[in-house]
Amino acid sequence: MAELAAVTLTINGEPYSLELDTRTSLLDLLREELGLTGAKKGCDHGQCGACTVLLDGRRANACLLLAVALDGAEVVTIEGLAQNWSLHPLQAAFVEHDAFQCGYCTPGQICSAVGMLDELERGWPSYVTRDVSSQPRLDGDEIRERMSGNICRCGAYPNIVAAVEDVA
Amino acid sequence: MEPFRYERADDVGGALATIAHAPGAKFLGGGTNLVDLMRLGVERPAVLVDVSRLPYDRIDAGEGGSLHIGAGVRNSDLAADLRVRTRYPMLAQAVLSGASGQLRNLATTGGNLLQRTRCPYFQDVTKPCNKREPGTGCPAREGEHRNLAVLGHSEHCVATHPSDLAVALAALDAVVHVVGPGGGRTIPLVELHRLPGDEPERDTVLEPDELIVAVDVPALGFAERSLYRKVRERASFSFALVSVAAALDVADGKVRDARIAFGGVAHKPWRAFAAEESLRGASADERSFAKAADAELKQAQPLRDNGYKVPLARNALVRALLELA
Numbered sequence: 494m495a496e497l498a499a500v501t502l503t504i505n506g507e508p509y510s511l512e513l514d515t516r517t518s519l520l521d522l523l524r525e526e527l528g529l530t531g532a533k534k535g536c537d538h539g540q541c542g543a544c545t546v547l548l549d550g551r552r553a554n555a556c557l558l559l560a561v562a563l564d565g566a567e568v569v570t571i572e573g574l575a576q577n578w579s580l581h582p583l584q585a586a587f588v589e590h591d592a593f594q595c596g597y598c599t600p601g602q603i604c605s606a607v608g609m610l611d612e613l614e615r616g617w618p619s620y621v622t623r624d625v626s627s628q629p630r631l632d633g634d635e636i637r638e639r640m641s642g643n644i645c646r647c648g649a650y651p652n653i654v655a656a657v658e659d660v661a
Numbered sequence: 662m663e664p665f666r667y668e669r670a671d672d673v674g675g676a677l678a679t680i681a682h683a684p685g686a687k688f689l690g691g692g693t694n695l696v697d698l699m700r701l702g703v704e705r706p707a708v709l710v711d712v713s714r715l716p717y718d719r720i721d722a723g724e725g726g727s728l729h730i731g732a733g734v735r736n737s738d739l740a741a742d743l744r745v746r747t748r749y750p751m752l753a754q755a756v757l758s759g760a761s762g763q764l765r766n767l768a769t770t771g772g773n774l775l776q777r778t779r780c781p782y783f784q785d786v787t788k789p790c791n792k793r794e795p796g797t798g799c800p801a802r803e804g805e806h807r808n809l810a811v812l813g814h815s816e817h818c819v820a821t822h823p824s825d826l827a828v829a830l831a832a833l834d835a836v837v838h839v840v841g842p843g844g845g846r847t848i849p850l851v852e853l854h855r856l857p858g859d860e861p862e863r864d865t866v867l868e869p870d871e872l873i874v875a876v877d878v879p880a881l882g883f884a885e886r887s888l889y890r891k892v893r894e895r896a897s898f899s900f901a902l903v904s905v906a907a908a909l910d911v912a913d914g915k916v917r918d919a920r921i922a923f924g925g926v927a928h929k930p931w932r933a934f935a936a937e938e939s940l941r942g943a944s945a946d947e948r949s950f951a952k953a954a955d956a957e958l959k960q961a962q963p964l965r966d967n968g969y970k971v972p973l974a975r976n977a978l979v980r981a982l983l984e985l986a
Contacts (some may be wrong), residue, residue, distance in 0.1 A: 496664050496667065515665055515666065515667040538700070548766075548767075551737070552766060553766050557697060558692065559692060559696060562667070562711050616741070617740070618740065619757055620757040625753045625754055625757070626743070626746040637896075637897070639762055641762075641896075642762050642898055
């Protein structure tokens, strides 16, 4: 029999108080309960990145998060990135650079890129940063390494890198 | 996924009390491995005790340059810490070589150490597996084992431990702090994980009601010259076929001291004590490095399809040491 638990969280600025089956992932909460279908279910195992959202400002795989564990959290999905009907710069850059074909991975790619550029802003290194104690500088290798948690089966990678580089 | 009760622990006493009274309960950290295993049906806890809000999310400086890392510190924060990056580059690199940016934002230090093997038979509930269901057998021995162990395996299990972080911590003589119903204890990281023997279901020496609260990394001056190199099937976001954590102390062309551990080759992070011993006092050159690698790897017992890991580990170590010398 299902076990229920209460959780209060904010999604795209809207507060929600919910009673949920403890098994509900954040991804299923967004898509199935709240009608926010931007975040996509690709693998449901944290391997493809299509479900990437921002959790308290950091990119995270919504498929591996138990919604009931997110009490007090602030979640931003692809639907919450645009402000006053104007696209987020990364959304605009993806359009500009044609950084997708089928578009299924795109919401995850964009949310991931938003989180990734913030990580870079804070000076976080990556595995390809030559001197891990130094301030990293963004180039194609750094973008590819830092975006490796987002798979694109259409292979739009060159244009995704170009779009991210444009905004960085 | 099987239904489970969710309990949020507000303090460590509460977490231990809940787990003590709930058979089949498990601690939940970042959940990046546990939630996945629950979805696969490999793990079926009746209760999850969420310990991610306990006050173990800090990295504190200890005596003489050591670091005290809370078990709840997220992998990203560990790798971003400037003290970690300057004093123990191998530790930052090991963390950064694992998983993806999204996953590292969730995964915790304690949880990383306790993640389960990615052996395909372990993760597939339709297959026998001694680790998942003791006594059912190990199809990997005769089956798909290209990525599995070459050192320290048994007839019951040939799984590898998947953590990169644990490999660097093994090389750095880290110590794990644990609390349980009987109080606290400390365990050297190299003794935390077990070889499979005839109890492959036990990954570590921890009891189910024990909780990792911190990891201490002692000061080691020459670890400022250290690195982590990972060999895998694609350039990023993939588990190690072989990995090497190495720190080297060289003066006047001679090796004064070294710290070395391998990943991807055994049921535990493999501290290369024999290689270190072989290096002490030796010339810091390719010949000594190859000899040290051979001293360690002569105990390897590759399976039918993973013999390539032995020269791969040898070459990865030699190359890492040449880079450091």
